[in-house]
Amino acid sequence: xxxxxxxxxxxxxxxxxxxxxxxxxxxxxxxxxxxxxxxxxxxxxxxxxxxxxxxxxxxxxxxxxxxxxxxxxxxxxxxxxxxxx
Numbered sequence: 475x476x477x478x479x480x481x482x483x484x485x486x487x488x489x490x491x492x493x494x495x496x497x498x499x500x501x502x503x504x505x506x507x508x509x510x511x512x513x514x515x516x517x518x519x520x521x522x523x524x525x526x527x528x529x530x531x532x533x534x535x536x537x538x539x540x541x542x543x544x545x546x547x548x549x550x551x552x553x554x555x556x557x558x559x
Contacts, residue, residue: 490519
């Protein structure tokens with residue numbers, strides 16, 4: 475936990491991810507938090523992610539495939555070949 479924070483970083487990250495898929499009102503009701511508190515957590519996490527420095531990959535792989543057979547809806551994936559996951 476950070477100084478003057480009531481929640482762990484992990485909990486705040488979970489709230490952030492959930493807000494991306496649901497409304498703030500829904501998350502605040504489910505978690506028993508105020509609307510403003512959920513909004514503050516979301517904004518704080520978003521700012522922290524902006525600060526992260528990203529390294530440009532040296533080698534990438536691109537792949538494009540059809541979402542459904544015979545359709546013209548394609549999905550493109552980009553993979554960093556140097557990163558081990």
